[in-house]
Amino acid sequence: MPDDGVSTRERILRACWALLEQGQGAKTRMSDIAKASGVSRQAVYLHFSTRAELLIAVTRFVDAESDIDARLAASRAATSGLERLDAFLDAWGNYIPVVHPVCRALLDMAPDDDAAKLAWDDRMAALREGCVAAVLALKADGNLRDDHDEAAAADLLWTLLSVSNWESLVEDCHWSQARYIEEMKRLARQALMPTG
């Protein structure tokens, strides 16, 4: 533990996070990260054996720092299905902008790197669990369309909530975050519930 009480490992994680946040996701090199952390390139490898491992660690770090669990608590506490759906959309939809830079970096290296792909798939599997839970809550209220089963409904919701769709609307189409959330809520209701 050097100067301040913060560990080198954490300095690297924060520096990497900061770099990813200022764009250039896929172009962020190990040497850039080392420089930004004020540490040698080799020191980075002392803590994270590959670039993929570092990026995965950063996503976990961001999850912890931004307390994703607290965000999701409201959706689990909801009493009605619709309430749960809305709360889940609020939680996840508002979390996307926070993790997005890191997600993007991970996603960009996934086609090349099996570890990154695995980590991403894992994340998406967790998201899908939330979707299934929301769908089941709707169904319990008799508020699920009868023309698709729970799996299909979850597929649809999971697809709507993808990071790509957020990028498309917020980054490419310049929608505000609030508008994105609002429209997603409407879209999800229309897609899943019996009457508009």
Added chain:
Amino acid sequence: MPDDGVSTRERILRACWALLEQGQGAKTRMSDIAKASGVSRQAVYLHFSTRAELLIAVTRFVDAESDIDARLAASRAATSGLERLDAFLDAWGNYIPVVHPVCRALLDMAPDDDAAKLAWDDRMAALREGCVAAVLALKADGNLRDDHDEAAAADLLWTLLSVSNWESLVEDCHWSQARYIEEMKRLARQALMPTG
């Protein structure tokens, strides 16, 4: 012009296409393509100065070979807005599986390569034009929701029709192509038209 009457350039394009179709998009190297074309690696560079340029040429080649224009003709010929929307969804939705391997390869290199990114954005801009046309046709019929303007409606449709969403439903969730098209049509109507 060697053995058969087909040019080396075309042999390379077809070989590249075939390789991309059998998976491993981002992992397809210039040397693999050369080998599959029965030509030296240098010969590939004689025809395409970079990997990005080659991939872009392949997308154009696939467009020409699969006659994307003919596919879109029906949507332009439609008389009503709804007809146009459906025809557009059929044309594009059924074209995705054809170009997908090539699109994926281009998309995978976009974060790293400006030329690839530009080519991709161009393609997406063309798709958006189709979306705008469909939205305007709906509006002409008085069949556009009044709670978003044409731009927002086009944004939404364009996002729904993304390659990522096709991948999500067809590849990840194992939906059939027919089911994908059907559900997209419903989703688009619900999102854009006044009454479900």
Added chain:
DNA sequence: TGTAAACTTTACGCAGTGTCAAGTGGCATC
């Protein structure tokens, strides 16, 4: 004084892209 942990420095191996220069074989033209 010794030693162990954390980090630095320098160097290297490797894959893949893109470049360069010197061939080679066929085909056309004079």
Added chain:
DNA sequence: GATGCCACTTGACACTGCGTAAAGTTTACA
């Protein structure tokens, strides 16, 4: 039949970025 061009081959090389290896430095602690 020599000349020359064209498309292509061969083999080498520079460059980037990842990951590894080995030896040295600093600090802290016993």
